[in-house]
Amino acid sequence: MGQRLPPLLKKCSSRQLVMWAAASRDFYPIHYDPACAQEHGLSGVIVPGALKAAFFGQLLHDWLGVAGQIRHFSASYQKMDYPGQEIRCLGRVTKKYRQEDDCLLELYLWIESGEQKTTVGRALVLLPSRQV
Amino acid sequence: MESRITQTMRDTLGIEEPPVVYEVDKSGIRLFARAVGHTDPVYYDEACARARGFRSLPAPEGFLGTAVTPREQTGRVLNGGTEYHYYGVSVCAGDVLTAVARNLDFWEQSGPLGATVMCRRETTFTNQSGQLVARVYDTQVLY
Numbered sequence: 001m002g003q004r005l006p007p008l009l010k011k012c013s014s015r016q017l018v019m020w021a022a023a024s025r026d027f028y029p030i031h032y033d034p035a036c037a038q039e040h041g042l043s044g045v046i047v048p049g050a051l052k053a054a055f056f057g058q059l060l061h062d063w064l065g066v067a068g069q070i071r072h073f074s075a076s077y078q079k080m081d082y083p084g085q086e087i088r089c090l091g092r093v094t095k096k097y098r099q100e101d102d103c104l105l106e107l108y109l110w111i112e113s114g115e116q117k118t119t120v121g122r123a124l125v126l127l128p129s130r131q132v
Numbered sequence: 133m134e135s136r137i138t139q140t141m142r143d144t145l146g147i148e149e150p151p152v153v154y155e156v157d158k159s160g161i162r163l164f165a166r167a168v169g170h171t172d173p174v175y176y177d178e179a180c181a182r183a184r185g186f187r188s189l190p191a192p193e194g195f196l197g198t199a200v201t202p203r204e205q206t207g208r209v210l211n212g213g214t215e216y217h218y219y220g221v222s223v224c225a226g227d228v229l230t231a232v233a234r235n236l237d238f239w240e241q242s243g244p245l246g247a248t249v250m251c252r253r254e255t256t257f258t259n260q261s262g263q264l265v266a267r268v269y270d271t272q273v274l275y
Contacts, residue, residue, distance in 0.1 A: 016167065023160070023167035025198055028205045040208055041245060041275070049211035050194065054168045057193025057216075061172065066184055070193060074215035076271075 005091035005107070008059045012047050012083045020051050047081040052119050055089045056109050060123055063091070073109070073123035081111065081118050088112045091123070103127045136249050137238045144235045154197030154229040154257065158188065161225055164195045181224075188225035196257050196266055197229050212250060212271035221265045229257045229265065236269075248275040 017032050029036040030046060037045045053075035060070055081087055088111065095106040104126055111119035158178070165175035170192055173180045181189050191197070194216055223229070233255040241250050250271055257266040 010169065016169070019163070019167040023164040025202050026205070028209075050214055051168070053214045053216070054164075054192070054194040058168055058170055061170070061193055069220065070216075070218060071220075072215060072217040073193065074213065074269075076213040077211055 003093040005059055005063045005093075008055060008062065008089040009086060010055055010089065011086045012051070012081075014045070014083055017045065017047065017051075017083055020048060024048070024050060026050065042080070043082075045083055047083060047087075049075065049077040049119075052077065052081065052087075052089075052111060053121070055087075055111070056091075056121050056123070059089045059091055059109065060107075060125060064125060064127075067127060069126045071104075071124040071126055073121060075109070075119055075121040077119050079113075079116055079118040081113050085113050087118070101128070136240060136247065141235075141238055141249075141251075145238070146234055146236070149233045152203075152231045152233075153200045154231055155200060156191055156195075156197040156223055156225055156227040156229065158225040160198045161189045161191055161195065165192050168192065168194075186222065186224055191223040191225075191227075196223065196231070196268070197227070199231075208275050210245075210273040210275065212273045214271075215269040217267045217269075219264050219266070221259065221263045223259070223265055227265075228260045231255050231257050243273075245273070245275045248273050250274075 021027050021032060030040050030042060031048045032045060034045050056073055056075050091107050091109040093105050094108050097104055107123040109121040109123060110117050162176055174184055175189060175192055178189055233253055235251055236254050237252045239250050241248055250273055252271050255268045259265050
């Protein structure tokens with residue numbers, strides 16, 4: 001209980017945001033055009049929420065390896081993240097229980113940028129019982 | 133105060149939008165994995181993926197293919213949150229998914245961007261064999 005996942009550190013460059021736009025086919029310009037971001041009332045280009053969710057996906061994937069299966073994961077984007085800032089993707093196990101032959105783990109996920117918690121999420125993952 | 137949620141918006145609640153086809157292919161998987169920064173070779177090297185029991189490259193978490201006819205986002209909108217639910221059916225390169233979206237709820241909320249309308253949507257992804265593979269719930273912030 002309370003086990004921490006190995007942190008995943010990210011610092012988004014503008015190159016990464018452009019690659020993400022292509023990969024996600026989301027070309028909404030507030031994620032790469034500073035003038036457009038300001039016209040939309042933002043202080044600058046922001047890291048796309050779905051990319052932060054994908055970082056949670058990587059955090060879980062790297063921790064689970066081939067053994068586990070992700071049932072669900074979520075991300076709630078509470079504050080903005082900006083390119084060039086170091087962001088730390090973190091997680092801990094909040095609950096462990098058995099369901100037939102499987103072990104289910106509930107996790108709390110969050111992103112810290114500086115002193116701020118910008119994004120929070122949850123996940124449910126399944127491990128074969130021999131892994132527990 | 134008058135609601136910013138229009139009747140036109142309310143009329144969409146629960147109504148399924150026309151299906152959108154998403155193709156899952158190797159190039160799309162590699163590009164997505166690279167954009168996220170994945171280091172696991174399973175997303176890049178097909179031999180590695182097969183050795184680990186996949187039919188082809190598996191879709192990274194959060195990737196459900198590339199829309200054949202994408203919707204262009206217009207107006208002022210931010211992403212408030214995303215939830216991915218999976219049902220134990222793997223998604224690999226070669227799969228063709230059909231996505232059906234609907235609006236589930238609208239509500240008003242004020243925040244740093246002023247008065248906003250929030251919209252929660254559900255998108256259901258089914259594969260070429262008719263199996264439910266994922267449901268995605270997202271919350272849009274219209275401001």
